[in-house]
Amino acid sequence: MKSLTIAGNNLRRTFRQPSNIFFVFIFPMLLILLLGVSFGGEFKPRVGVYADDPGPMGEELVSSLAGSGNLEITRIQEPESVRSSVERGTLQGGVLLPDGYSGILRSGGQARVEYLLRPDQLGQQVRTSVESTFSRQAVILRAARFSSGETGISFDEARTQAAAVALALPEIEVEVRTAGETLYPEDRGRFGQGASSQLLLFVFLTSLTGSVALIETRRLGLSRRMLSTPTPARTLVSGEMLGRLGVALIQGTFIMAGSWLVFGVSWGNPAGAAALLVLFSLTAAGAGMLLGSVFSTEQQAIAVGLLLGLGLAALGGSMVPLEAFSDTMRKVAHITPHAWALDGFTALVRRGEGVDAIITELAVLGAYAAVLLSLATWRLRRAITG
Amino acid sequence: MSVQNILECNGLRKAFGDLVAVGGVGFHISEGETYGLLGPNGAGKTTTISMIAGLLERDRGEVFVDGMPMTTRSVRAKKAIGYVPQELAVYPDLTARENLRFFARLYGMQATDVKRRAEEVLEIIGLGDRAGSRVKEYSGGMKRRLNIGIGLLHRPRLLILDEPTVGVDPQSRNAILESVEELAGAGMAVLYTTHYMEEAERLCDRVGIIDLGQLMAEGTRRELVSLVGERDRVALAASGNLEAAARAMASLESVHEACPGGESIHLLVDQARNLLPRILEEAAKAGASVNGVEVTEPNLEAVFLHLTGKALRD
Ligand SMILES: Nc1ncnc2c1ncn2[C@@H]1O[C@H](COP(=O)(O)OP(=O)(O)OP(=O)(O)O)[C@@H](O)[C@H]1O
Ligand SMILES: [Mg+2]
Numbered sequence: 001m002k003s004l005t006i007a008g009n010n011l012r013r014t015f016r017q018p019s020n021i022f023f024v025f026i027f028p029m030l031l032i033l034l035l036g037v038s039f040g041g042e043f044k045p046r047v048g049v050y051a052d053d054p055g056p057m058g059e060e061l062v063s064s065l066a067g068s069g070n071l072e073i074t075r076i077q078e079p080e081s082v083r084s085s086v087e088r089g090t091l092q093g094g095v096l097l098p099d100g101y102s103g104i105l106r107s108g109g110q111a112r113v114e115y116l117l118r119p120d121q122l123g124q125q126v127r128t129s130v131e132s133t134f135s136r137q138a139v140i141l142r143a144a145r146f147s148s149g150e151t152g153i154s155f156d157e158a159r160t161q162a163a164a165v166a167l168a169l170p171e172i173e174v175e176v177r178t179a180g181e182t183l184y185p186e187d188r189g190r191f192g193q194g195a196s197s198q199l200l201l202f203v204f205l206t207s208l209t210g211s212v213a214l215i216e217t218r219r220l221g222l223s224r225r226m227l228s229t230p231t232p233a234r235t236l237v238s239g240e241m242l243g244r245l246g247v248a249l250i251q252g253t254f255i256m257a258g259s260w261l262v263f264g265v266s267w268g269n270p271a272g273a274a275a276l277l278v279l280f281s282l283t284a285a286g287a288g289m290l291l292g293s294v295f296s297t298e299q300q301a302i303a304v305g306l307l308l309g310l311g312l313a314a315l316g317g318s319m320v321p322l323e324a325f326s327d328t329m330r331k332v333a334h335i336t337p338h339a340w341a342l343d344g345f346t347a348l349v350r351r352g353e354g355v356d357a358i359i360t361e362l363a364v365l366g367a368y369a370a371v372l373l374s375l376a377t378w379r380l381r382r383a384i385t386g
Numbered sequence: 387m388s389v390q391n392i393l394e395c396n397g398l399r400k401a402f403g404d405l406v407a408v409g410g411v412g413f414h415i416s417e418g419e420t421y422g423l424l425g426p427n428g429a430g431k432t433t434t435i436s437m438i439a440g441l442l443e444r445d446r447g448e449v450f451v452d453g454m455p456m457t458t459r460s461v462r463a464k465k466a467i468g469y470v471p472q473e474l475a476v477y478p479d480l481t482a483r484e485n486l487r488f489f490a491r492l493y494g495m496q497a498t499d500v501k502r503r504a505e506e507v508l509e510i511i512g513l514g515d516r517a518g519s520r521v522k523e524y525s526g527g528m529k530r531r532l533n534i535g536i537g538l539l540h541r542p543r544l545l546i547l548d549e550p551t552v553g554v555d556p557q558s559r560n561a562i563l564e565s566v567e568e569l570a571g572a573g574m575a576v577l578y579t580t581h582y583m584e585e586a587e588r589l590c591d592r593v594g595i596i597d598l599g600q601l602m603a604e605g606t607r608r609e610l611v612s613l614v615g616e617r618d619r620v621a622l623a624a625s626g627n628l629e630a631a632a633r634a635m636a637s638l639e640s641v642h643e644a645c646p647g648g649e650s651i652h653l654l655v656d657q658a659r660n661l662l663p664r665i666l667e668e669a670a671k672a673g674a675s676v677n678g679v680e681v682t683e684p685n686l687e688a689v690f691l692h693l694t695g696k697a698l699r700d
Contacts, residue, residue: 005491013479221475225536228439228469229492230461385443385458 006239028202035194045092048082055102070129086116093126195259196345197318205309207288214292223384248281268348272355276344279365286372293380312336392575398447407433409599420570422590423579430599431579439469468542478522493540511535527558546577583686602693618658622651623678631672
C-alpha cells in the first residue's frame with residue numbers, strides 16, 4: 001500500500017511538470033509524425049547494380065528497378081564490390097547483369113543474372129521487388145519473341161509493342177507485389193517503422209532522465225525522512241520502482257494507443273506487444289533507478305542519462321534500422337535491450353507472429369529487467385540507509 | 387521509576403572510515419522533558435540523532451524509544467518518533483497540503499484521518515492560508531515551519547528537531563521556539579539539537595554538551611554552570627567612596643572579589659540576583675551612589691569554553 005503511495009507521489013510530481021508532459025507525450029508523437037512524413041514510412045533497401053554495357057534492355061531493367069519505388073538503386077563499377085557490400089550488409093541486395101545483356105537476349109540466348117540477397121527481412125523485400133521487375137521484363141521478352149516468331153516483325157519492334165501492352169496492364173506488377181511479401185500493409189507502414197523505434201527510444205530516455213527526481217529526493221533528505229516514518233526501506237525502494245515503471249508504462253501505452261489511433265500504426269499481436277512493453281518498461285525503470293542511486297547530483301545524472309538514452313537507442317536500432325547495420329554491428333547492437341525489443345516488434349508487426357515467436361526476445365528483456373532492478377534495488381537501499 | 391523514559395540510549399558509536407563521528411554517547415529523556423544537544427558544527431549531533439531515529443546503522447550501543455528497541459528496520463519504534471531533519475526535507479514541487487498528506491500516509495494514517503490531520507497541522511504551523519501553494523514559492527521561514535509540521539503529523543511521543551532554526555529570520559525563529567515550548571508544555575518529549583546557546587538555555591530542561599563525538603557534560607543549566615564553578619559578574623556604575631564600598635562588599639559572604647575602578651565596581655559573586663539588594667545596601671552605607679547595575683550570569687557558552695577550550699561558534 002505505502003509503495004503505491006510513494007509511486008503515486010512520483011507520478012504526480014513527474015506529470016506536474018509541463019516540460020515532462022511535452023517530452024513524454026507530445027515530442028514522441030511529433031517525431032513519429034515527422035519521420036512518417038519525411039521517409040514515407042518504409043526504409044528503402046539499397047541495392048547495388050553492376051551493369052557494364054548492358055544495352056537498351058539492361059538499362060531498361062535498371063531504370064524499372066529504380067522506378068519501382070521500393071528500392072534505392074546504386075550503380076557500382078566492380079562486380080566484386082557489389083558482392084562484398086552485400087556480404088557486409090551495407091547493401092541489402094545486389095544485381096549483376098552479364099556484359100552484353102541486351103545482345104544475349106536479342107540473340108535468343110540465356111542471360112545469367114547474378115542476384116544477391118541478405119537473409120533477413122529487408123532481403124525479402126528486395127527479392128519481391130527485384131523478382132517482380134525481372135518477371136515483368138521476362139514476360140515482355142517472351143511475348144516479343146513469340147510475336148516476332150509468329151509475325152516476322154523484328155524482335156526490337158515486337159518488344160516495344162509488348163512493352164506498350166504491358167504498360168497498359170499495370171496490374172501485373174500489383175499482382176506480383178500483393179502476392180509476394182510486401183513488408184507492411186501499404187497505408188499502415190507509413191508510420192510503423194518510426195513508431196516502435198520512437199517508443200523504445202523515449203521510454204528508455206524518459207526513465208533515465210527521470211532519475212533526476214530520485215536524486216533530488218535523496219539530496220533533499222526526503223528519502224531519509226521517509227525512512228524515519230514507519231516505512232521499511234524495501235517499501236521505499238519498491239515505491240520508487242513502481243513510480244518509474246508507472247511513468248514508462250503510461251508513456252509506452254500512450255505512444256502505442258496514440259500512434260494506432262492517429263496514424264493507424266499496427267502493433268501486431270496485442271498480448272505480444274503488451275509483454276514487450278511491460279518487460280522493456282521494467283528494464284528502463286531499473287536502468288533509471290540505478291542511475292538515480294549511483295549518481296549524487298542531478299547534473300551528472302542528466303548528462304549520463306541523455307548520453308546513454310540516445311547512445312543506446314542509436315546503437316540498438318532506434319534511430320537507424322537494424323537492417324541497415326552490418327552483421328557485426330547488428331551483433332553489437334544486441335547488447336542493448338532496444339535491439340531485442342525491436343526484433344520482437346518486427347516479428348509481431350511485420351511477420352504478423354504471436355507471443356510464441358518472441359519468447360527469446362521476451363526472455364532476454366526479462367533478464368535485463370531482473371539484473372538492472374536487482375542492482376538498482378541494492379544500490380538504492382544502500383544509498384538510503386547509508 | 388515514576389516517570390517513564392521516552393528515550394534511552396547508551397554507548398552510541400559511529401565511525402565513518404577512520405573518523406569517529408560519535409564515540410560512546412548515551413542519555414535519556416523522560417516524558418514531557420525537553421533535552422538539548424548543544425555542540426558546534428561537526429560535533430556529531432546529526433549522527434547521534436540519526437542513530438536514535440533509526441536512519442543510520444550504528445557500530446555499537448543501544449536505543450530504546452518508548453521501551454521499544456530501535457534499529458533501521460524497527461517500524462514500531464519509528465511510530466513513536468517525529469523526526470525533523472536539519473535540511474528542508476519537503477517536496478518543493480508539491481503544495482504544503484500535499485506534502486503533509488503524503489507523509490501522513492507514510493505514518494500509516496487512515497485516509498480520513500490523513501485529510502483531517504493535515505488541516506490541523508496546517509493550522510498549527512500557521513500555513514492554513516497558503517496550503518495550496520507549491521512549497522518552492524514559500525519563504526525560508528515557511529518552509530522551516532512545514533518541515534517541522536511534517537514531524538508533528540502523527541502526534542509522536544518524542545519529537546526530534548535537528549537544528550530547526552538554522553538560516554531563519556529572527557521572527558520565524560521566535561515563532562518556532564514558541565511552538566516547541568507549546569508542544570513540550572503539552573507533554574511531548576523533545577530532543578533538540580542546536581549550536582545556539584540561547585536556544586538551549588531557553589528551551590531545554592536538560593542539556594548535553596557534545597563535542598568531537600563525546601558527551602562532555604550533562605544536566606540542567608544550573609548544574610552545568612555550577613559544574614565548572616563559574617560565578618556571576620556584577621558591574622556597578624557608581625560614584626563616591628568606591629574604595630570603601632568595595633571593601634565593605636568584599637566582606638559579604640558569597641562575594642569572592644570586589645574591585646573598585648574609576649567610576650565603577652566589578653564584583654564576582656555567587657547568585658547575583660539574591661545578593662544584589664545587600665550589595666546596594668553596602669554601597670549606600672559606605673557613601674557611594676549607584677547609577678547602574680549590570681549582571682552577567684555565567685552561561686552555557688562559558689561552560690562550553692571551559693570544557694573544550696574553544697568557543698561554541700568559530
Ligand atoms: N555520511 C558521512 N560520511 C562521512 N563522514 C560523515 C558522514 N556524516 C557525518 N560525517 C562526519 O561526522 C562528523 C559529525 O557530523 P554531524 O553531521 O553528526 O555533525 P553535527 O554536530 O550535526 O554538525 P552540524 O552542526 O554542522 O550539523 C563530522 O566530522 C562529519 O564530517
Ligand atoms: Mg547536524
